[in-house]
Amino acid sequence: MSTMNYSEKIPNNVNLSEDRTLQRALEQWQPNFLDWWGDMGPEGSTDSEVYLRTAVSVDPQGWAQFGHVKMRDYRWGIFLNPGDAERKIHFGDHKGEKAWQDVPGEYRANLRRIIVTQGDTEPASVEQQRHLGLTAPSMYDLRNLYQINVEEGRHLWAMVYLLHKHFGRDGREEGEALLERRSGQEDNPRILQAFNEQTPDWLSFFMFTYFTDRDGKFQLCALAESSFDPLARTTKFMLTEEAHHMFVGESGVSRVISRTCAAMNELKTDDPAKLRAAGVIDLPTIQRYLNFHFSVTIDLFGADESSNAATFYSTGLKGRYEEGKRMDDHQLRGQTYRVLNAVNGQLVEKEVPMLNALNEVLRDDYIKDSVAGVERWNKVIEKAGIPFKLKAPHKAFHRNIGALSNVKVSPEGQVVSEVEWAQRQDEWLPSATDRAYVQGLMGRVVEPGKFANWIAPPVMGINRQPVDFEYVRFS
Numbered sequence: 001m002s003t004m005n006y007s008e009k010i011p012n013n014v015n016l017s018e019d020r021t022l023q024r025a026l027e028q029w030q031p032n033f034l035d036w037w038g039d040m041g042p043e044g045s046t047d048s049e050v051y052l053r054t055a056v057s058v059d060p061q062g063w064a065q066f067g068h069v070k071m072r073d074y075r076w077g078i079f080l081n082p083g084d085a086e087r088k089i090h091f092g093d094h095k096g097e098k099a100w101q102d103v104p105g106e107y108r109a110n111l112r113r114i115i116v117t118q119g120d121t122e123p124a125s126v127e128q129q130r131h132l133g134l135t136a137p138s139m140y141d142l143r144n145l146y147q148i149n150v151e152e153g154r155h156l157w158a159m160v161y162l163l164h165k166h167f168g169r170d171g172r173e174e175g176e177a178l179l180e181r182r183s184g185q186e187d188n189p190r191i192l193q194a195f196n197e198q199t200p201d202w203l204s205f206f207m208f209t210y211f212t213d214r215d216g217k218f219q220l221c222a223l224a225e226s227s228f229d230p231l232a233r234t235t236k237f238m239l240t241e242e243a244h245h246m247f248v249g250e251s252g253v254s255r256v257i258s259r260t261c262a263a264m265n266e267l268k269t270d271d272p273a274k275l276r277a278a279g280v281i282d283l284p285t286i287q288r289y290l291n292f293h294f295s296v297t298i299d300l301f302g303a304d305e306s307s308n309a310a311t312f313y314s315t316g317l318k319g320r321y322e323e324g325k326r327m328d329d330h331q332l333r334g335q336t337y338r339v340l341n342a343v344n345g346q347l348v349e350k351e352v353p354m355l356n357a358l359n360e361v362l363r364d365d366y367i368k369d370s371v372a373g374v375e376r377w378n379k380v381i382e383k384a385g386i387p388f389k390l391k392a393p394h395k396a397f398h399r400n401i402g403a404l405s406n407v408k409v410s411p412e413g414q415v416v417s418e419v420e421w422a423q424r425q426d427e428w429l430p431s432a433t434d435r436a437y438v439q440g441l442m443g444r445v446v447e448p449g450k451f452a453n454w455i456a457p458p459v460m461g462i463n464r465q466p467v468d469f470e471y472v473r474f475s
Contacts, residue, residue: 011077047475080233119159124195135442137452143471207293210249225319261384295398310355342407
């Protein structure tokens with residue numbers, strides 16, 4: 001097999017060309033990655049030239065190089081944020097010690113598990129979004145989908161680099177397994193359930209990139225605190241790209257709302273049937289999609305009480321969101337946190353050791369951040385003069401993990417019976433009829449500057465280009 005030119009084919013700042021062992025591992029893995037991309041990457045994209053951002057270094061000038069490139073020829077690079085030779089561990093039992101450059105033997109299994117779980121989400125989302133390009137509402141949106149897809153591919157490279165570099169044969173085997181699992185596949189699914197859900201339409205895609213990629217932000221921020229310095233540096237750079245994914249989601253939902261509000265004012269109606277007849281997505285349907293994606297995503301943070309979370313923190317593998325800004329001892333001994341439980345048909349709070357509640361701490365940080373974006377959507381509705389407010393559901397709503405998975409709760413936080421849940425589920429979550437209607441709107445619009453009827457154009461284009469720029473050149 002011919003040797004790759006690592007500085008050109010794979011932009012990197014980890015001296016790939018000087019590490020023969022790593023070169024051999026990647027020379028075996030890269031063809032399998034390209035085969036996976038060909039099989040499971042964006043359908044029908046192979047020969048398109050797309051106006052993509054490519055990272056070629058970590059400095060501000062290098063991480064955002066724009067230009068038209070064929071999808072398969074995209075240069076997936078490997079980057080770590082600049083290191084600090086004096087960096088100290090700042091939380092957990094090893095607080096004050098020097099950060100680790102190699103994996104401590106006693107934490108090897110847990111670190112590998114953390115990296116594999118994060119790595120598995122990256123190809124999963126590409127698989128979930130595989131067919132969306134066939135129904136893109138505009139060339140602008142198609143380009144954004146493709147940008148997210150290639151960056152999720154780069155984030156997979158980032159995790160596979162860590163596995164190959166620091167975990168030997170075990171890491172190489174895990175790297176191969178990341179390409180073998182498939183989103184939604186019955187016998188070999190992705191690790192986390194939210195990444196086995198379908199993304200069948202663009203409203204789902206925008207909700208996914210707003211809510212579920214925001215989970216990615218919070219998980220990456222927690223890993224960016226890690227005492228294992230290569231993981232911390234890798235995830236810090238990944239966060240620069242994750243911001244765009246959340247922007248696509250927030251602005252996408254905002255544009256759907258804007259178009260709906262315009263139709264409501266044109267037709268002087270809030271009747272969902274009349275609005276559907278006009279080919280837009282009514283606000284109650286948007287609320288049900290919001291309820292679904294919010295609730296599925298907050299399950300990703302895991303059980304409310306978790307001994308694993310306590311172990312990961314105490315051993316220094318995974319910190320809290322913005323650990324350095326918190327005013328406590330960063331070891332949490334003797335501290336408590338309130339979590340929700342269902343007792344005799346009521347939601348009640350109980351105090352538990354904070355170390356065991358760290359999943360809930362991260363979930364609550366995430367919820368606060370998510371709700372802020374929902375309020376920005378409400379400003380669009382308010383500006384249009386429409387008396388309707390979107391709302392994030394109660395965190396106990398539609399939960400399938402932890403203590404709240406055994407109880408049915410309304411979006412307002414009221415415990416309801418199984419019978420009432422069955423009767424009202426279609427009020428609260430997208431029904432088969434809702435999904436069929438939304439999917440029925442999905443038709444490809446790819447003429448520059450043109451947009452599907454159900455979504456408004458963006459305020460501005462990408463990288464100071466006009467909205468009607470030729471973002472995708474079809475062969």
